[in-house]
Amino acid sequence: MRQLLLILLIAIITAGCGSSSPKKESSYVSAKNIPDLQQIRESGQIRVVTNYNSTNYFVYKGQPMGYQFELLQEFANFMNLRLEVSVNNNLQENIDRLANGELDLIASNLAVTREGEQKVAFTEPHSYSRQVLVQQAYSSERSGSSERIHNELIRNQLDLGGKTIYVQKGSAFVQRLRSLSNEIGDSIHIVEIPDYEVEQLIELVAEGEIEYTVSDENLARVNLNFYPNIDIETAISFPQKQAWAVNRNSPELLNAVNNWMVGFKKTARYQRIHRKYFENRRSGHIVNSGFHSIKGGQVSVYDDIIRAESERFDWDWRLIASIIYQESRFIPDAESWAGAMGLMQLMPQTAERFGVHAITSPRENIRGGMQLLQWLDERMSLRIEDPEERLKFVLASYNVGIGHVLDGMRLAEKYGRSPIIWYDNVDYYVLNKSNPKYYNDPVVQFGYCRGEEPYHYVREILERYEHYKNVLR
Structure with a gap:
């Protein structure tokens, strides 16, 4: 009986010890709504924040650049993910956004510390510095x-x-x-x-x-x-590790970044990127250029004209600048193999239609391009109400012609996809209009087209536009 009572007493004490003090979780450790690698792959994009400065991320002569930006591009390409970059130089806000699942990755020169490890999971270091x-x-x-x-x-x-x-x-x-x-x-x-x-x-x-x-x-x-x-x-x-950070509840993403980082740092490509931003003496010349977004804030010498003409038609000048970069790299007398000319690459018949007399005149060419965009937007507004979604169709039409885009919309509807959504719907059929199965389809009115060009055109312009919005007023 004494032995039995002793066993019962020990069991009661043990049970009490096991349940008396629940573990206190850190406010940064919550798996709720925190995407890991599988969810990120399903979304097709990775959401990243970085610092806006003269080494990590900036725009130079219309092109996004930077040490962190180039590393991120390499990682996103390796993972076959679309890169969604935002800018915030407030470290605490970035950590908070990472903690609540608004971001997947903080990509900057984060010093690896024990205090920081209570809040985030640091990746393999991308560099070292004192x-x-x-x-x-x-x-x-x-x-x-x-x-x-x-x-x-x-x-x-x-x-x-x-x-x-x-x-x-x-x-x-x-x-x-x-x-x-x-x-x-x-x-x-x-x-x-x-x-x-x-x-x-x-x-x-x-x-x-x-x-x-x-x-x-x-x-x-x-x-x-x-x-x-x-x-x-x-x-x-002393020299410290500098790394990226992910949420502590994203172990698969952490593992993927680490495996990539270890391998990539051994490549000549990584060495070129590091030398380009930290060892190249020309970097000072680049930053002091008027075409650097930090110092000069200019995309091109035509910024004032682009702003003025964009304002006339109530369009964001940064979007028009992105289109011009795509079309001509800001070269006013650029001419394509098809005969398109000027900053916005107007065809002669289009220029004549909109009253452009001097087709290589920067102001006249931009004004003609804006009139064409406005005309396309008015036509597409009869079919697509959402202005953000409509913009994708307008850009594709500017590149390949509205007829081919309308064909893509008809094909999407025929094959059970949305005719008013561009990504993964209409863009698929425009991309494949070089396939006889599609360009010979009875619903197609404008025949064959090289759909690869408008497919990439829309994505590249809008991605560059997001970079311009990040760093330019």
């Missing part, structure tokens, strides 16, 4: 003199005691400075700035508005090209 102090090597020239005023530089981390350092809010720089403050046994006044990215803080140092900030060394060395009066030689950390 954190460095950014300070003025010399201040502005004296008025009426070419003499530089050299500043006393901090070379010993102990001298940071009592100094005020401005850093991006929520960044790994904050954590490192706190640790450094403990290590030197003195206070470092850390001011976290929520609305400024690292490069903006570097610019404030160069202009003398603040004394110090912190940057990863790779980015700081790029900024030396266009802020020669800064000093970045004082390291405040």
Whole structure:
């Protein structure tokens, strides 16, 4: 009896211990509505956020570029996914959006830390870099003199005691400075700035508005090209891993990124991308160009004309700029094999129809192209109410002619797909209008066409338009 009572007592205590304190889950660990690799594959796209700066992501001469952007393109192509890029330089907002399933991936120079691992799952590092102090090597020239005023530089981390350092809010720089403050046994006044990215803080140092900030060394060395009066030689950390981040509840996606990253970093292609943005001295020339979205904010020399003509017809000038890039690369006297001419590649009969007398005149050519777009939009509005969806049909019609697009709509309806949805519906039949099965179909009125061109034309223009919206007003 005593043995039986003892066994029952142990069982009661054990059961009580097992249920007395439920595990507390982190607010960042919730599998609800968090897509993993299978759901991402089914959607056909991967949603990514990156930093808008002179190395990660920008537009130059109408073309999206950047270290992170090119890596992302390589990964998306490898996974056969469409890349949906958004821009946000607020790290905490990006982490929150990743946590609630609005994003699949944060692609930037995230320093891998234990504190960060409580919030996100870091991928294999894409690079390594130290954190460095950014300070003025010399201040502005004296008025009426070419003499530089050299500043006393901090070379010993102990001298940071009592100094005020401005850093991006929520960044790994904050954590490192706190640790450094403990290590030197003195206070470092850390001011976290929520609305400024690292490069903006570097610019404030160069202009003398603040004394110090912190940057990863790779980015700081790029900024030396266009802020020669800064000093970045004082390291405040050992080399650190820099990685992307996914949600902690997306292990399959994490595994896919890691496997790709490990292999891709061994390729010559990766080495070329890294050298292009971090080791090429011409990068300073590119950033200082008027055609760089950060410094000059221009897509082309015709931006003012594009804006003015777009406003006349109430279209977004960035969309028209994307069309012009696709049509002519902003070359005003460009001529195609078929005889189309000018920035918007008007056929002579189209130019005559819309009153374009000087077909290579940038303003007249753009105005004629806008009139054609407006005409196509009015025709398509009789069939498609949704303006965003209608735009795809208008673009395809601009490229290949409205007749072939109407044929695609009739084919889609005949074969049980939606005639008023472009992607994965009408675009499929336009793409395949070079197939006798389709161009000989009784519902087809305009016969054969090379459907591959309008199929890619729509996608490329709209993807570039999204990039322009990310970085251009």
